[in-house]
Amino acid sequence: MNMTPSRAVILVRISDDKAGDAQGVGRQEEDCRSLAQRLGWTVAQVVTENDTSAYKRKRIKLPDGTSVLRTVRPRFRYVLDGLASGEFDGLIAYDLDRVARDMRDLEDLVDVVQSGYPHLPVESVSGSLRLANSSDIAMARVMTVMANKSSSDTGRRVARKHEELAAAGKPGGGGFRGYGYDVRNLEIVPEEAEIVREIAGRILDDESLNAIAADLQAREVPTVTGAPWNSRSVKSIVTKPRVAGLRAHRGDVVGDAVWPPILDRGQWEDVCARLAGRVRNVDLTLQRWLTGVLVCSKCGRTMPGAQGNNGVRYWCATPRGGCGKIAIKAEPVEAEIERRVLEGLSGPQVLEQLRHAATTEATDDARRSLAEDEQQLKELAGMWARKQVSLAEYREARSLIEARVKDSRAFVTSRAPRVLRRLLAGDIHEGWHALTPADKREVVIALGGMWRVMPHDRSKGNKFNPARLVPIEAGEQPPASA
Ligand SMILES: [Zn+2]
The missing domain is CATH 3.40.50.1390 (Resolvase, N-terminal catalytic domain)
Structure with a gap:
């Protein structure tokens, strides 16, 4: 009924x-x-x-x-x-x-x-x-007893609070300050704001991030953390929506912030666009994005890409503890993996599967609930050790939580990373060629792609042999890291 x-x-x-x-x-x-x-x-x-x-x-x-x-x-x-x-x-x-x-x-x-x-x-x-039912009730009893259950409650409340603050354009807090602003992230620090404007201007004048970083370092301009300037920190400072007086939440601009801007909106957008354009102009073919993806078939270590005597190659490098016996030329192997990845991405089945998974919200929820469940398992074990629950209650609750953990773990790991989702949203071939080497690697790894490189068969001549690449099946022994 x-x-x-x-x-x-x-x-x-x-x-x-x-x-x-x-x-x-x-x-x-x-x-x-x-x-x-x-x-x-x-x-x-x-x-x-x-x-x-x-x-x-x-x-x-x-x-x-x-x-x-x-x-x-x-x-x-x-x-x-x-x-x-x-x-x-x-x-x-x-x-x-x-x-x-x-x-x-x-x-x-x-x-x-x-x-x-x-x-x-x-x-x-x-x-x-x-x-x-009775197992729900047993579970509820265990959770109620959990002394420190309140900690995860606090975490959830904090996340909710963050969303409310973001919606109101207020700073998120969290104890760290953004460059250019005071500790409360509300007021401009004039000398830092000057640097932000200087960086923006120099980027628009086509100066490289490395050159700007080196100059700031030479002038001993202080950073927030005291860490030396580098191209990444320079870029990060001027591209943060914060400096344009915009509030972002989880990487997306959600509206005007309550704090004053350092750069006007148009200038900030120009800077971001200029930097995005710069990435595309870099010759990506020179960078080795299969590092961490190719595995030596002799010793099982990953093969980093580097300049060798006969051109660029991936090699089971002895200086990194490898056996040194397996090497493969970089360009043809990259072309081959690229072909396989694009083929895989264009297949109707993979696309359907990944598109279906393409909601950040669901992934965040799964991640959060996974973290909570894992925390509960820990607390539960502690409670049993302290004799706060009976063995029967412990077993029952544990099996319930474990089933949930298994589900959400499978869910979280099967979810495509942001870069993959972006890729699938547009023209896949075009998108792929615009990716940075790091993003390409992320896509390959997200698709579960790792390849064992078999020894070169000299009887087949010097030509690249795609058969040397053997996909490593999921669930196989993971490779030792080099
Ligand atoms: Zn090896």
């Missing part, structure tokens, strides 16, 4: 009573409501628990005259009563630890849920709260 709640209750709460958290509660409600909508539930009421007293234990007097310490949560009790009386017929919460941090709370909720027939449905946005 299927029961879709028509009088569901949403319970939102926040752990701290700091300023701005009311906004956080708002986001929780929003998430809970969209979950209800997805599930087809009708929401009767939203109950907000946003006072810190929810966590405080108070001494109360029981009817028999004894006094005990209890967490006092009137709003939570109100929800339980409503569920027990039938006023509400389903519960949606943001997360398990927002519902029950105390074992007693959880047991009361379990009682109410089980008293319904069928069980009252309970759902949570984070997916951690499920009380549908």
Whole structure:
């Protein structure tokens, strides 16, 4: 029998009573409501628990005259009563630890849920709260007991906070400052802003990043970290959306920032465009992007590319601990792998598979949930060691978490990196030729491509023999690093 709640209750709460958290509660409600909508539930009421007293234990007097310490949560009790009386017929919460941090709370909720027939449905946005069967309940008990579960809760809240700050154009915080701005990333540091403008000007005058870095280093211009200037730091400083007064979140510009710009928007865009153009003008064929991709068939080490006596080659280099016995000319092997990669990328099956996977959101979620699950496994082992859970509970919870970890790990690793997604979004051949050597390598590795290089058969003459490249199957012993 299927029961879709028509009088569901949403319970939102926040752990701290700091300023701005009311906004956080708002986001929780929003998430809970969209979950209800997805599930087809009708929401009767939203109950907000946003006072810190929810966590405080108070001494109360029981009817028999004894006094005990209890967490006092009137709003939570109100929800339980409503569920027990039938006023509400389903519960949606943001997360398990927002519902029950105390074992007693959880047991009361379990009682109410089980008293319904069928069980009252309970759902949570984070997916951690499920009380549908006995293993869900065992899992919920273990998670509630977990003393330091709050740490991952804090992490999630911080991530949410970051999104809110980004949306408002405010700095993300995090304790480090961007070049050109003060520690709060709000005010301009004039002497650094001068350097940013100087760098921008010199780039637009076609000076190389290396030359600019060397000059700043020679003038002993300080960096934020004290590390020496290099082409990467020079580039990074002028291309950050921050210097144009733009707020970025996860690599994308999300809007105007609350801080003042150092470069005007047009100049910043010119600088970025100029630098992007420069990358394309570099002769990429001279750079060895198969380093880390080719493996020596004799000793199993990776073969770095370098200039040899007879031209550029990949060699199982003895100075790096290799056997020295296998070498292959760079140009033909690169052309051959490129051909195989492009063929693979153009195949309808691979494309379909990778395109399907091309959502950052899903990947980030999977990554986050993987990290949380792995952390929980660790905590769980610790709890068992401290005898806070029984062996049976430990085993049950562990098998549940492990199954999830397996799923999300497979998910995360199968996800294409950004560069691959970008490549697939446009003309693949054109895109490929515009990639930097490092990006090419990332694409090859993301596709799972590594090749064993077989010895050169002299009887076949000096010609390049593609048969020397044998794909290494997934799941094979990984190569020793050179
Ligand atoms: Zn070797």
